[in-house]
Amino acid sequence: MKNGENAIRFENVSKAFGKRKVLDGITFDLAAGGVYCVLGRSGTGKSVTLKLMIGLMKPDRGTIRILDREITGLDSRELAPVRAKVGFLFQYAALFDSITVGENIAFPLRRRGERSDEEIRRQVEEHLDAVGLEGNYDKMPAELSGGMRKRAGLARALALRPSILLVDEPSSGLDPITAKEIDEVLMGLREKHGATLVIVTHHITSARRMADEMLVLDNGRVVARGAPAELETSEVELVRELFRAEDVA
Ligand SMILES: Nc1ncnc2c1ncn2[C@@H]1O[C@H](COP(=O)(O)OP(=O)(O)O)[C@@H](O)[C@H]1O
Numbered sequence: 001m002k003n004g005e006n007a008i009r010f011e012n013v014s015k016a017f018g019k020r021k022v023l024d025g026i027t028f029d030l031a032a033g034g035v036y037c038v039l040g041r042s043g044t045g046k047s048v049t050l051k052l053m054i055g056l057m058k059p060d061r062g063t064i065r066i067l068d069r070e071i072t073g074l075d076s077r078e079l080a081p082v083r084a085k086v087g088f089l090f091q092y093a094a095l096f097d098s099i100t101v102g103e104n105i106a107f108p109l110r111r112r113g114e115r116s117d118e119e120i121r122r123q124v125e126e127h128l129d130a131v132g133l134e135g136n137y138d139k140m141p142a143e144l145s146g147g148m149r150k151r152a153g154l155a156r157a158l159a160l161r162p163s164i165l166l167v168d169e170p171s172s173g174l175d176p177i178t179a180k181e182i183d184e185v186l187m188g189l190r191e192k193h194g195a196t197l198v199i200v201t202h203h204i205t206s207a208r209r210m211a212d213e214m215l216v217l218d219n220g221r222v223v224a225r226g227a228p229a230e231l232e233t234s235e236v237e238l239v240r241e242l243f244r245a246e247d248v249a
Pocket residue numbers: 017020022040041042043044045046047048049
């Protein structure tokens with residue numbers, strides 16, 4: 001997919017759980033190759049939005065196009081080739097703790113049917129390298145720090161060389177220095193892979209550092225969207241609050 005084309009498009013997407021309307025006719029598109037940070041209060045539907053992007057949840061209404069394919073009506077078999085192009089790192093994405101770090105990253109490659117151990121090892125080493133974890137293939141997850149485990153999760157998300165990478169709160173629970181390192185790894189990936197990145201975060205500092213554009217969700221809609229410098233002067237109260245929160249964070 002060329003830069004400038006849409007990687008992701010939501011059109012009038014609604015999603016409710018029981019009586020609770022989470023997304024209320026949300027519409028947006030994200031261009032291929034961009035870095036987008038999604039912000040908003042807790043419980044506002046950020047994680048739900050990511051899950052809709054990989055078909056882990058279905059919308060009640062509306063259409064979702066991923067890499068130019070409408071995914072709303074697809075069953076899991078039809079969805080598989082689309083999912084293969086979308087990597088995701090969920091907030092609590094855990095590694096399998098009984099196998100090595102390297103084998104964790106090899107897992108999606110084996111599942112895809114990659115057979116040669118040598119080739120798998122080579123690819124895994126490359127992904128470890130990309131996230132700054134070179135030389136950690138044979139470690140057990142428990143031997144890694146929180147920040148390193150997060151990087152390993154990222155390496156696993158990258159294993160299939162996705163054209164879209166979805167990341168849910170990569171730096172929550174990490175100290176500010178480690179959080180900054182994760183941001184840097186994400187930015188490095190962008191340069192290396194040219195993937196479209198969608199990062200949910202409530203660290204405004206991170207979002208400012210990384211985003212081409214920020215999307216702020218509230219009441220089931222995008223209430224503000226733009227480059228960080230543009231949103232700094234936003235009239236929207238929630239956006240002003242988000243930027244103010246930086247001083248206390
Ligand atoms: N599987 C689910 N079943 C019921 N309610 C859910 C489910 N997933 C999310 N929700 C509700 O949807 C709302 C948005 O959740 P979420 O997207 O996780 O928020 P956040 O913006 O903090 O990531 C919350 O009120 C949450 O309780």
